[in-house]
Amino acid sequence: MESNQQSSTVRFVQGSAAPVFRGEPESGLTFLCEQCGHVLIDHYLAEDYIAVGIQCFQCKHVSFTPDIELGEIFSARTMTFPDQGGYLIGGTVTKRAGLMIASSAAFNANIEMTTPAEAGIPFELNFKGLDRLVEIYAETTGGDFAAQRKIVERSPAKFRHDLTFAWAIGILRDRLAANVLDVRDADTCSALIYISTFGSIYGRWKRHPRFNLIARGFAKPKSFLHTAGLFTTAFIMYQNASIVGLALEDRYGEPNPDLYVRGVQGSRTYLEVKAPQALQTIGEADPPGMVESAVKQIVDRSKAQINRNRVGGLVLFATGFRKNLANDMARFSHNALVRVGRQRTSLAAIMSISLADTKLTIPAGRNGMIEMDFRLGGVANPHFAGDNPFKFEA
Ligand SMILES: [Zn+2]
Numbered sequence: 001m002e003s004n005q006q007s008s009t010v011r012f013v014q015g016s017a018a019p020v021f022r023g024e025p026e027s028g029l030t031f032l033c034e035q036c037g038h039v040l041i042d043h044y045l046a047e048d049y050i051a052v053g054i055q056c057f058q059c060k061h062v063s064f065t066p067d068i069e070l071g072e073i074f075s076a077r078t079m080t081f082p083d084q085g086g087y088l089i090g091g092t093v094t095k096r097a098g099l100m101i102a103s104s105a106a107f108n109a110n111i112e113m114t115t116p117a118e119a120g121i122p123f124e125l126n127f128k129g130l131d132r133l134v135e136i137y138a139e140t141t142g143g144d145f146a147a148q149r150k151i152v153e154r155s156p157a158k159f160r161h162d163l164t165f166a167w168a169i170g171i172l173r174d175r176l177a178a179n180v181l182d183v184r185d186a187d188t189c190s191a192l193i194y195i196s197t198f199g200s201i202y203g204r205w206k207r208h209p210r211f212n213l214i215a216r217g218f219a220k221p222k223s224f225l226h227t228a229g230l231f232t233t234a235f236i237m238y239q240n241a242s243i244v245g246l247a248l249e250d251r252y253g254e255p256n257p258d259l260y261v262r263g264v265q266g267s268r269t270y271l272e273v274k275a276p277q278a279l280q281t282i283g284e285a286d287p288p289g290m291v292e293s294a295v296k297q298i299v300d301r302s303k304a305q306i307n308r309n310r311v312g313g314l315v316l317f318a319t320g321f322r323k324n325l326a327n328d329m330a331r332f333s334h335n336a337l338v339r340v341g342r343q344r345t346s347l348a349a350i351m352s353i354s355l356a357d358t359k360l361t362i363p364a365g366r367n368g369m370i371e372m373d374f375r376l377g378g379v380a381n382p383h384f385a386g387d388n389p390f391k392f393e394a
Contacts, residue, residue, distance in 0.1 A: 120200030143219025229317025270312030351378035
């Protein structure tokens with residue numbers, strides 16, 4: 001914290017005895033000169049002023065507001081000030097609700113850490129490439145890969161949803177050993193999608209201060225796909241020019257939100273990511289209605305997590321590779337909103353992330369990532385109470 005404050009040299013110079021800023025809404029709090037106690041900001045909220053220096057009118061000392069919390073995101077409404085020179089303020093500037101004021105240095109350092117990189121890591125589809133991913137898995141998730149492999153070996157079909165990473169590595173090692181890598185084989189296809197997604201996520205998000213904490217979910221029983229869905233959703237949201245925060249479990253005993261966007265007046269709209277097994281199957285052999293009833297069930301159960309106390313959207317993550325899945329998901333989401341949208345005014349949207357139909361190939365020479373393409377679709381709830389941050393083209 002200290003070093004951040006010293007590296008920021010943006011300074012507002014208090015040109016009169018009046019506070020430099022007055023915040024909205026009226027918080028009743030003040031930011032005082034740390035040397036003489038003179039009021040620098042009236043109706044102060046710490047999260048609205050990031051690493052901003054203010055020179056006191058009375059004693060000329062410069063006090064700095066704290067830096068942003070590590071891994072936290074800035075509001076889309078942030079004003080930054082270059083870190084050279086000072087800004088003389090004669091009276092009091094009213095700072096509108098929800099607006100953040102930040103030093104450019106603090107803002108840029110934050111963006112550098114919290115924005116995902118465009119590309120994943122280069123991944124070779126051979127024993128060496130898989131070993132490298134196993135190392136990364138152990139380092140970042142804390143998962144005991146060897147112990148998990150032993151469990152999966154006892155009954156791969158039974159444990160694939162519990163210990164998904166260990167299952168997928170086993171499948172790919174077997175296929176490499178037998179020299180048959182065929183994406184038309186359902187298990188090979190799933191394993192490739194899972195492992196490739198993991199590698200992409202690691203490459204894109206490893207700089208994020210909250211990465212390791214959240215990546216532990218890859219190694220927890222039954223939560224690999226949920227964790228993959230969370231990071232994939234955040235990445236696609238960034239590609240669609242939304243700034244998305246990775247949420248931490250901060251209150252004991254409460255369900256853990258996955259993602260959030262910041263709205264006006266410091267409000268947050270959350271995203272809950274769901275990755276049910278019914279959306280992860282490969283092929284055409286599934287019973288009719290399986291996907292539709294899975295979507296319906298998730299929407300109905302989401303009342304426990306998305307309600308008046310925590311407004312937000314639902315994301316359905318599908319790694320299933322089957323014809324028309326993306327279109328089906330869009331249709332079922334739409335149907336679900338028609339059914340419950342009017343009652344569920346705290347449900348902002350139902351989104352889905354699924355693989356595009358046509359692309360899943362192993363590049364020649366078996367080097368590099370497999371080619372696949374996750375797409376975001378969604379329907380906003382027209383009955384949502386409030387300013388809906390999620391908008392989709394029809
Ligand atoms: Zn002072």
